[in-house]
Amino acid sequence: MDRHKTYFNWSGGKDSALSLYHTLRDQRFDVQLLLTSINTAFDRVSMHGVRTSLLHKQAETLGLPLQKIELPEQPTMAEYNEILLKNINLLKDNNFTHSVFGDIFLEDLRAYREQQLNEVGIKTHFPIWKRDSTELIHEFMDLGFKTVVVCVKSELLDPSFAGRIIDKEFINDLPKNVDPCGENGEFHTFVFDGPIFNQPIKFTLGEKVFREYTSPKTKEDNCYVENPPAPMGFWFCDLLPIE
Numbered sequence: 001m002d003r004h005k006t007y008f009n010w011s012g013g014k015d016s017a018l019s020l021y022h023t024l025r026d027q028r029f030d031v032q033l034l035l036t037s038i039n040t041a042f043d044r045v046s047m048h049g050v051r052t053s054l055l056h057k058q059a060e061t062l063g064l065p066l067q068k069i070e071l072p073e074q075p076t077m078a079e080y081n082e083i084l085l086k087n088i089n090l091l092k093d094n095n096f097t098h099s100v101f102g103d104i105f106l107e108d109l110r111a112y113r114e115q116q117l118n119e120v121g122i123k124t125h126f127p128i129w130k131r132d133s134t135e136l137i138h139e140f141m142d143l144g145f146k147t148v149v150v151c152v153k154s155e156l157l158d159p160s161f162a163g164r165i166i167d168k169e170f171i172n173d174l175p176k177n178v179d180p181c182g183e184n185g186e187f188h189t190f191v192f193d194g195p196i197f198n199q200p201i202k203f204t205l206g207e208k209v210f211r212e213y214t215s216p217k218t219k220e221d222n223c224y225v226e227n228p229p230a231p232m233g234f235w236f237c238d239l240l241p242i243e
Contacts, residue, residue, distance in 0.1 A: 088117065210235055
């Protein structure tokens with residue numbers, strides 16, 4: 001059977017890791033590359049705030065090449081789409097036919113991804129789509145994955161959640177309005193061990209920093225809204241790699 005030449009959209013977090021686990025076991029796909037968006041102003045993974053040095057350690061431990069989508073600090077939607085399309089076309093030129101995502105139930109986001117890739121003839125795959133998020137987080141832990149919370153949304157979670165290892169106690173401590181997988185952006189994670197890793201990634205916890213994000217202020221941006229909501233705040237816990 002011919003296997004699809006596939007790249008994996010890797011965030012470094014738990015949903016990505018569980019999706020990659022299932023994709024690697026699926027004989028239809030030949031995963032040959034990890035693709036990750038990087039904030040070039042800070043040299044960190046976009047939204048997660050993880051240092052790229054730790055991202056490279058993940059790729060090395062997974063045994064997969066890494067390609068970075070280099071983004072400015074706060075790109076407009078038009079800038080983001082242009083940079084994304086450039087990277088996708090490079091992959092298409094290198095005969096990649098399929099792209100894998102770790103999304104669970106955000107319909108608009110899936111539709112956006114499918115539209116972007118359909119335009120260049122790349123097919124999408126969502127291995128954990130529509131699965132129960134409580135079931136997923138327990139499967140993640142039962143398989144032996146280990147992950148640390150690197151970012152929390154301030155209006156939903158206390159900053160003390162940042163820097164915690166996800167375990168059953170963590171899940172029990174989450175407020176009822178927070179998804180167990182953080183699928184609505186409540187929190188983001190960094191996976192440092194598990195069945196798809198050759199060895200654990202060593203790190204220590206650094207400082208916690210608060211950052212605020214505001215909605216775009218110009219109508220030229222696709223994300224502009226007439227009456228924007230209050231700015232969103234996030235607590236980031238820095239991870240320091242240990243050599």
